[in-house]
Amino acid sequence: MQTGADYLASLDDGRVVVLDGERVERVAQHPALAGTAATIASLYDALHGSDAAALLAEGPGGAPTHAFWAIPRSRGDLRAQREAIRAWQRTTHGWLGRTPETMAATITSMAAHAPFYGRFEANVRAMHARDAAAVTHYAQALVNPPVDRDLPPDEVADVFLHVVRETDEGLVLRGAKAVVTGAATAQRLLVSHFGGEVQTDDFAIAASVPVGAQGLRLYARGIPSAPDAPLASRFAEHDWLVVFDDVLVPWEDVLIRDAATMLAHNRGAVGWNARLALQSATRLEAKLEHLAALAARAVEILGTQELRGVQAALGELVAVRHAVAGMRDAMIEQAGPVGDEGAWGPGVEPAMAFSAAAPDAYGRVRALLQTTLASGLAHLPVPAAALAEHPEVAPLLRGSGGADASERLDVLGTLHDALVSGFGARHELYERSHWGQPERTHVGILGLARAHGRLDDWRG
Known part of the structure; x- marks a missing residue:
């Protein structure tokens, strides 16, 4: 290696x-x-x-x-x-x-x-x-x-x-x-x-x-x-x-x-699509965990953590993380032998469900946090490195929850990079486009359900 x-x-x-x-x-x-x-x-x-x-x-x-x-x-x-x-x-x-x-x-x-x-x-x-x-x-x-x-x-x-x-x-x-x-x-x-x-x-x-x-x-x-x-x-x-x-x-x-x-x-003959979904879901899980931890501290700094709407927004973010992790773990629990050489592959149905749900889910998370953090994402008048040169600004950047100006710029600055900057905008495009055309994904899911007889089974 x-x-x-x-x-x-x-x-x-x-x-x-x-x-x-x-x-x-x-x-x-x-x-x-x-x-x-x-x-x-x-x-x-x-x-x-x-x-x-x-x-x-x-x-x-x-x-x-x-x-x-x-x-x-x-x-x-x-x-x-x-x-x-x-x-x-x-x-x-x-x-x-x-x-x-x-x-x-x-x-x-x-x-x-x-x-x-x-x-x-x-x-x-x-x-x-x-x-x-x-x-x-x-x-x-x-x-x-x-x-x-x-x-x-x-x-x-x-x-x-x-x-x-x-x-x-x-x-x-x-x-x-x-x-x-x-x-x-x-x-x-x-x-x-x-x-x-x-x-x-x-x-x-x-x-x-x-x-x-x-x-x-x-x-x-x-x-x-x-x-x-x-x-x-x-x-x-x-x-x-x-x-x-x-x-x-x-x-x-x-x-x-x-x-x-x-x-x-x-079209799935070797199962690379499902293997990629396993990796991608684990990557997205880590990103959502990072955003949730930053957002939880950010609302403490802003002094809005007790507002019911803010709590609901953070709860929705955590729920999206749980859904992504759950679909990934379902890929493992529904795994089985593939091919003729003793290999195992992730469950295809939860893998395809993840590929359909994840693009819109991430866009929802970005919009949710932009709305919840609001002006906090814009109240970043100087870079953290410039605080020493402009000490008069520091009192205006203090936060609730015991946060000083440096922590505020660190936490809210990172969230600005994730949600507002060109880097953040590109990431939403990346997640939204990660699985290609959504229509193709949904048609594939329907085709798999028909091939497995799901629709007939559900009709009873």
Whole structure:
């Protein structure tokens, strides 16, 4: 398993990163990216720390790995994976959507169903062995740019990612993927396709691609943040446009090359969707816990904690946290064997219920807290670091509950970053869009209910 220093060094691989129109020479030192890179590095260091046992499991070949990178063989394994995910997510308070265990959801699901990938079975197994051993940090490149959505993907070859030719060395890819969260601070991309279903094999491509691959370019606009923004400075992720300009992908990194396999992969044949829901729910649980704890102290500082409406709002926030945790735990309790190699997968029905409920739930939480905290989120006239220069302001910022100006700026400033700033607005968009088009999610839930005979059973 790599260390934090190994991870940071890996980002100096010649990658082409363009932020706000300017080339980033060193990702780990750029002001808009360094905080996130350092946070991810700290997660790797935790794998080697005194409390590492709670994070680890035996991976392929017997080597230790983060528990979520191991293929689960029982409900107990899934519970252990939940705790390992929790340990990392409570460190980042759920504010990083792409921590290094996230894409293990897909890669372990693929490895557990490796024969499904036909001639690329060995590649799938080798990818899992390599990346579990290192705990490779992946970003996922799935979404086509929002261009010509009235056309089938196969007819947008000037924009969408596709194979332009095969060589003895591998496939040459051209086109783009959009909203690739965290790509600049990742080590590899899990390239695939999701959205309008492709009909031709040249557009049905899944592969593992290094971010520093020749011909790969990343573009994004920065997330506005003040120098003292407590969340954005540590956890800001950007949603990158990734352009493939005749990128050669070696054959050993190719995972899917035909439309039929791609369609079945996306429709749940290997269960990666449910594994991702397990991880995502645990991440969202940590974020909601952080918001609830901050909000509870904030209303004490504002002196509104005894107001019935305020108590009801905090209770609703806690209820959302409980609902998210409950759906995640239901995924574990309804888990069962999947595939032919002894793997277990989370329950699909609660996983899909979470994917339908979470986007609107988070938006509701943000609006609830904006309403409840109201002017408290705006009464932040100076940064905390400026209090010493402006002592005359401190008495005007004191709070109830024994809070001084420094604590008020700390607690309410963090909530401003979470709820009001560009960082906070982007997070609502992230949660709302995390599972793609809501209509697609709901249609899938109905299809699953019909396939399982639920509607007939309920009719009696």
